[in-house]
Structures are given as structure tokens and as C-alpha cells.
Amino acid sequence: xxxxxxxxxxxxxxxxxxxxxxxxxxxxxxxxxxxxxxxxxxxxxxxxxxxxxxxxxxxxxxxxxxxxxxxxxxxxxxxxxxxxxxxxxxxxxxxxxxxxxxxxxxxxxxxxxxx
Amino acid sequence: xxxxxxxxxxxxxxxxxxxxxxxxxxxxxxxxxxxxxxxxxxxxxxxxxxxxxxxxxxxxxxxxxxxxxxxxxxxxxxxxxxxxxxxxxxxxxxxxxxxxxxxxxxxxxxx
Numbered sequence: 351x352x353x354x355x356x357x358x359x360x361x362x363x364x365x366x367x368x369x370x371x372x373x374x375x376x377x378x379x380x381x382x383x384x385x386x387x388x389x390x391x392x393x394x395x396x397x398x399x400x401x402x403x404x405x406x407x408x409x410x411x412x413x414x415x416x417x418x419x420x421x422x423x424x425x426x427x428x429x430x431x432x433x434x435x436x437x438x439x440x441x442x443x444x445x446x447x448x449x450x451x452x453x454x455x456x457x458x459x460x461x462x463x464x465x
Numbered sequence: 466x467x468x469x470x471x472x473x474x475x476x477x478x479x480x481x482x483x484x485x486x487x488x489x490x491x492x493x494x495x496x497x498x499x500x501x502x503x504x505x506x507x508x509x510x511x512x513x514x515x516x517x518x519x520x521x522x523x524x525x526x527x528x529x530x531x532x533x534x535x536x537x538x539x540x541x542x543x544x545x546x547x548x549x550x551x552x553x554x555x556x557x558x559x560x561x562x563x564x565x566x567x568x569x570x571x572x573x574x575x576x
Contacts, residue, residue: 359505384564394508394555394567401562440507450498450515451559452523457507 352377352445356456363431369424371426373415373457382444384453385415390436397439400424411435420436427441433465468492469568471556477574484543495561497539500532502544502553502570514539515536516554546575 351379355374363369375381385397398409405417415426441456472487490497491500500508500523510523512531520531528550532540539558543550553572557565 356507358488382562386567393569394557395530396564399564450513450521451562451565452498452510452513453508453565455500455508459504 351464352443352454353444354454354456356439356459358459359457360460360462362435362462364463366430367408367463368430368455369426369428369435369453369461370381371439371441371461373424373426373456375424375441375442375443375445375454376422377445378422379445383415383417384442384444385424385426386442386455387437388440388441396406397426409427431461433463435461436463437461467474469556469558469566471554471571472571473571475572475574477576478543478546480547481576482543482575484546484573484575486541486543486551486554486573487557488539488558488568489537490539490542490558490566491537492558492560492566493536494558494566495536496559496565497533498557498559498565499529499539499541500555501525501555502555508555511541546573548575550573 353376383400385395388394400407408414439459442453469490471483498513499511514533517529530542556568
């Protein structure tokens with residue numbers, strides 16, 4: 351069965367530090383990839399998505415992610431984090447070409463940014 | 466803006482009670498989903514529906530059922546609530562091939 355791994359469960363950074371959160375998936379076929387964010391007390395919202403084309407995807411709030419097919423990875427990056435980026439981040443994969451739009455989520459990474 | 470609403474933000478029920486969680490979306494989306502979110506486990510899919518009256522099991526359907534009588538509404542039913550069903554329940558909707566839009570969640574406590 352398809353699985354999604356987020357190896358960093360809890361990350362603590364100071365403001366202005368660079369961020370990279372890892373995401374690996376197990377399926378070898380065509381995938382659609384997503385990063386979602388959940389700010390404290392808020393609902394999940396989409397940060398960015400990759401369906402096809404340029405493997406470097408830019409999202410909201412200065413986030414970007416790179417799809418590396420050979421490594422089955424879709425890591426999330428931000429050059430300089432802010433205190434307001436404190437949130438939980440989820441990687442998700444759709445592996446049926448969008449036939450059902452069903453997503454498999456990773457276990458999440460809790461990011462705490464210290465001012 | 467897409468809006469997904471859930472009937473309650475917080476709910477406390479007793480063991481053995483029948484529990485209904487309601488979700489409504491206002492964007493005419495075909496697909497709707499129910500997840501539970503637990504610390505350290507991420508989001509796990511309980512059931513989803515890709516059309517009215519259609520439903521498919523997700524990864525953890527045991528102890529749950531669903532109903533979709535109208536396109537905009539997707540209900541999650543706990544037939545006989547148990548303490549291990551204490552969790553945050555998230556509803557989502559999506560058009561055919563794109564991202565999912567999430568509701569605010571219902572935090573259910575079963576005592």
C-alpha cells in the first residue's frame with residue numbers, strides 16, 4: 351500500500367532560519383503531490399501542489415517544494431521562516447491519477463519558530 | 466471562496482451513543498471525504514464519496530458509516546460510540562481532479 355513518510359516530527363527554528371521538511375512516498379507510478387498547513391486553531395489549508403510540469407513548485411507565503419521523481423521525494427522549503435510560520439505541516443499524495451482524488455497523508459511535522 | 470462547514474466544533478458523547486457528524490459544502494463538489502486526525506498519526510481516511518449515494522471505505526472504516534443523500538452534504542455516523550473514537554474529525558470536499566478543501570473540524574470526546 352502507498353505510504354507517505356515525514357521524518358521530521360518536530361522542528362524548532364529561530365526566525366530567519368531556512369526550512370526544509372522532508373516528504374517521501376512509496377508509489378512508483380504517477381502521483382499528485384500536496385503540502386497542507388494547519389495553523390494553531392485553524393483548518394487545514396493548501397500550501398502548494400504538484401501535478402505535472404516544472405518540478406519546482408511555488409506556493410503561498412514564500413514556500414516552495416521540489417519533486418524529485420528518482421528519490422520519491424517532495425520536500426518543502428522556505429529560505430527564511432517567520433514566527434507566523436509556526437504550524438503543523440502535512441505532506442499528501444494522490445496515487446490514482448485523480449480518479450477519486452483520495453489522499454494519503456504523512457504523519458505531519460510540527461514547526462515551532464522562536465522569535 | 467470554497468466553504469466547508471461542519472455541524473459542531475466540539476462534541477461530548479457517552480459510550481454507546483449513536484453520533485452524527487454533518488458536513489456541508491457550498492461549491493457543488495463531486496468528492497467528499499471524512500478523516501480523523503490524531504497526534505502523531507496525521508490524517509487517516511475513514512470514508513469518501515465521489516457522487517450522491519456513492520461511498521467507499523477508506524483506511525479505517527470500522528465502527529463508522531456514512532450517508533450522502535444530497536451532493537452538498539456528507540454525514541459520518543458512529544453507530545455506537547467508543548472511547549477509542551475520541552478524536553478530531555475533518556471533512557473535506559473537492560472537484561474531480563484538484564486539491565481538497567477542509568472544514569474546521571469537530572473535536573469529539575467519548576466518555
